Amino acid sequence: MSLTMTLAGFACGIDTREIPDEVMARALALVTDFTGSILRAAHEADSTPAVLAMLERLGMEGDGPCTVFGLNRHYGAAAAALLNGTFGHSLDFDDTHADSSLHPSAPVVPAALAAAELTGASGADFLAAVVMGFEVCCRLGMALDPTEHYARGFHPTATAGTFGAAVAAGRLLGLDAKAMSAALGVAASQASGSLQFLVNGAWNKRYQVGEASMKGLMAATLAASDFVGAEDAIDGKHGFLRGYSDGADPERAVAGLGTVWETLRIGIKPYPACRYTHAAVDGLLALRRDLNLAPDEVEAITVGLHRNGITLVGAPIAEKRRARSVVEGQFSMPFAAAAALLRGRFGWDDYDLLGKPETEALAARVDVVRDESLENLRHPFGATLTLRARNIDYRLRISDPSGEPETFPDAQAIAAKFRTLAGPVLNADADTLLNRLHALPQALSMRDWFS
Incomplete structure (x- = not known):
């Protein structure tokens, strides 16, 4: 058959x-x-x-x-x-x-x-x-x-x-x-x-x-x-x-x-954007909360993604850092990162941050790179994260974003x-x-x- x-x-x-x-x-x-x-x-x-x-x-x-x-x-x-x-x-x-x-x-x-x-x-x-x-x-x-x-x-x-x-x-x-x-x-x-x-x-x-x-x-x-x-x-x-x-x-x-x-x-x-941004947003929100981190203390962010994520939310990086429309924001890792750090959340109403100077200044500090350690896994939605603040590098690996079957919301x-x-x-x-x-x-x- x-x-x-x-x-x-x-x-x-x-x-x-x-x-x-x-x-x-x-x-x-x-x-x-x-x-x-x-x-x-x-x-x-x-x-x-x-x-x-x-x-x-x-x-x-x-x-x-x-x-x-x-x-x-x-x-x-x-x-x-x-x-x-x-x-x-x-x-x-x-x-x-x-x-x-x-x-x-x-x-x-x-x-x-x-x-x-x-x-x-x-x-x-x-x-x-x-x-x-x-x-x-x-x-x-x-x-x-x-x-x-x-x-x-x-x-x-x-x-x-x-x-x-x-x-x-x-x-x-x-x-x-x-x-x-x-x-x-x-x-x-x-x-x-x-x-x-x-x-x-x-x-x-x-x-x-x-x-x-x-x-x-x-x-x-x-x-x-x-x-x-x-x-x-x-x-x-x-x-x-x-x-x-x-x-x-x-x-x-x-x-x-x-x-x-x-x-x-x-x-x-949990967030209104491409799923490939979510693991990194989870990590950034956790760092913001645990370190009591202010956005202006963030010196640089590097997000590692599966190559599918690079295709959708990470390249070309110069354009992703200057998201102005909703669709551009939905497919921009730098915008998602900036919104999360500025607001301590990322919901539909946070698209009012598009085009604001403080958003683009923070997005300009975000780099997105292909991380081969995320290839050939069962799920492609994970991320690695390096955030530099207060002259210290904080590193996280987020295997799956929140809301997946293992953390399905009640x-x-x-x-x-x-x-x-x-x-x-x-x-x-x-x-x-x-x-x-x-x-x-x-x-x-x-x-x-x-x-």
Whole structure:
């Protein structure tokens, strides 16, 4: 059996009741966390007005059955998936899967939500579909080899994420294995996402992830209407793995399938920036606290990163030190370091530091280098840190950033992050939505659940 058919059969063949309780609970925690990012970005992301204007101009703003968090109206399913995916990824505060170096919720959850609302699926079936989407996109991301995929200039959340979205939506639309394979065949023609946004801090990154969610939903809907999709679209001669990587390992996509749950290896972000900045920020905050360190006492900082981190947040260093837009800040190790040292924290509201003289003066003291000791490890998100202050060099090695599975936040911490993001938008109604999210496993129908 082809790898494509193996994944298709798994995605639609396992019963909701067969998914371990801890996996379903983790999916609910991730959906809750992701919803907070959607809400805040719907109102504050700089790209939001342009996306809404595009939908209006194209006649896609019409009323429909599907929820878009943060907007006081419903949309058609395709538009809802696009908006929730784009908004949810706009703050760069959404979850990450280290082994695939991608953000699973951003493409998967919006497609699953739109399909669940279309079909009136139960909350449990919605969460099961989310799990299947996570499993497929994370496994494909691992099979690609993130380092090789990045080297080709691709953004794995948008590429592999398209398949995860198709699987999540297809499961809720009732696809059998043959139809699910067709959905993956269509998704293979839709998978796209370029790292070129790094050059000028463009908005492509957030949009291409929302588009992945929408395209995955569309692929599944085509398959539900008996559309014939390409066979062996993942592992075929001209398939996804061959076309998007020079070092793909197809076996990683199916190793432990159904017994090892990649959903449990997804981490939640404590800071709204590229995950490759987080370990160093953890270390800097610890030094600031433990040494009672003032920013003006910092003479120099050297951050060592995996080569993927250099690609995304460390080079070219002169430009990374002069981040001015939000996207530039989200992909700047020097800005993240400066924000953490100046504020003793790093949250969405700290992007007001962009372009300020004190920020750029501190960022100018940050260097980012490739640390080969961080290569060939299971996780690429660690960092080494040397901070010089008071004529002393302080050195740290942070193997994994906080929020990874070993330090996954508890329910109280997830709720606190949600309130920080949703509170300014919903005020007292933030807890009402939080309670509604917590009750999802008991929902008999997702139709109008959030109305």
